[in-house]
Amino acid sequence: MKKKDHIQQEVDKTMRSLDKIKKAEADPFFYTRLEARLETRLDKKRERSSVQGRWQLSLGWAVVVLVLINVFSMLSYAYYHREKGLESRNYYLEEIYQDYELATNTVYEAAVNDD
Amino acid sequence: MRNDLYIKSLQKGDPATFRELVERYKNQIYNTCLGFVKNQEDAKDLAQEVFIEAYQSIDSFRAEAGLSTWLYRIAVNKSLEHLRRKKAKKRWSFLQALFGEGDEPELSVPDDSFHPGIALENKDRARLLMKAMETLPEKQQVAFTLHKVEGLSYHEIAKVMEMSLSAVESLMFRAKKGLQKQLFDYYEKDEKN
Numbered sequence: 165m166k167k168k169d170h171i172q173q174e175v176d177k178t179m180r181s182l183d184k185i186k187k188a189e190a191d192p193f194f195y196t197r198l199e200a201r202l203e204t205r206l207d208k209k210r211e212r213s214s215v216q217g218r219w220q221l222s223l224g225w226a227v228v229v230l231v232l233i234n235v236f237s238m239l240s241y242a243y244y245h246r247e248k249g250l251e252s253r254n255y256y257l258e259e260i261y262q263d264y265e266l267a268t269n270t271v272y273e274a275a276v277n278d279d
Numbered sequence: 280m281r282n283d284l285y286i287k288s289l290q291k292g293d294p295a296t297f298r299e300l301v302e303r304y305k306n307q308i309y310n311t312c313l314g315f316v317k318n319q320e321d322a323k324d325l326a327q328e329v330f331i332e333a334y335q336s337i338d339s340f341r342a343e344a345g346l347s348t349w350l351y352r353i354a355v356n357k358s359l360e361h362l363r364r365k366k367a368k369k370r371w372s373f374l375q376a377l378f379g380e381g382d383e384p385e386l387s388v389p390d391d392s393f394h395p396g397i398a399l400e401n402k403d404r405a406r407l408l409m410k411a412m413e414t415l416p417e418k419q420q421v422a423f424t425l426h427k428v429e430g431l432s433y434h435e436i437a438k439v440m441e442m443s444l445s446a447v448e449s450l451m452f453r454a455k456k457g458l459q460k461q462l463f464d465y466y467e468k469d470e471k472n
Contacts, residue, residue: 188309190308
């Protein structure tokens, strides 16, 4: 019992050990160091934004160039196939004319037709 | 300067106003951080980080809570983050030393002086108490530290922790009970040795 009382007394004393604690104070150069740290942090942020900005601009230009290349390719493809298409059409028309003798090809044939 | 003008001036990034804020609250913030981390160098670093965060996030400051409440909140969060990182490092070191030497006592007292505001005759007891505080659940630790080290009233603690007064009273009651039990076990073991 005495032992427990003694232990409890020690516990109570320890629980009270922070009762009269004096508040600690920051050192006099606190603001100077803070200012320097803040400046470094803001510089790093600005640098990151600038690098990021450059990357974004480069990426933007790369996308524009790619789009232009694609548009040019599509237009070239369309133009080429249109030309090819016309050529084929003319070729097939020729074939049909010849098959059905629709075209007058020679002077002799024209003379025969006149008769 | 009126409070709303003061805040507007801070939000505009006025250096003189920011300096005034730092000079006004630096001791409170430093003392609060020291109460949690128990290391003067770490507390200095954390206190600076608190003001940097305040500078960068002043736009999100809501005037319902006072400036000091807001700063205390940031200080508590930063301190708790620091303690969590430290605990994680300790766990890793413990795993590494798993096959090392025998058991350490549950409340081992650190050698370094951690709070200059404690009277010499109380230093050993205070170190022991602060070590025991580390074992409390987080919310109890916050409430107890803000009350004992920073001297905030339960009402002020309720504003910082964004809880009711009765919730803070309950936390303090449980914290004291938990600490008394820890200390009782420690002294009992000490007596046997």
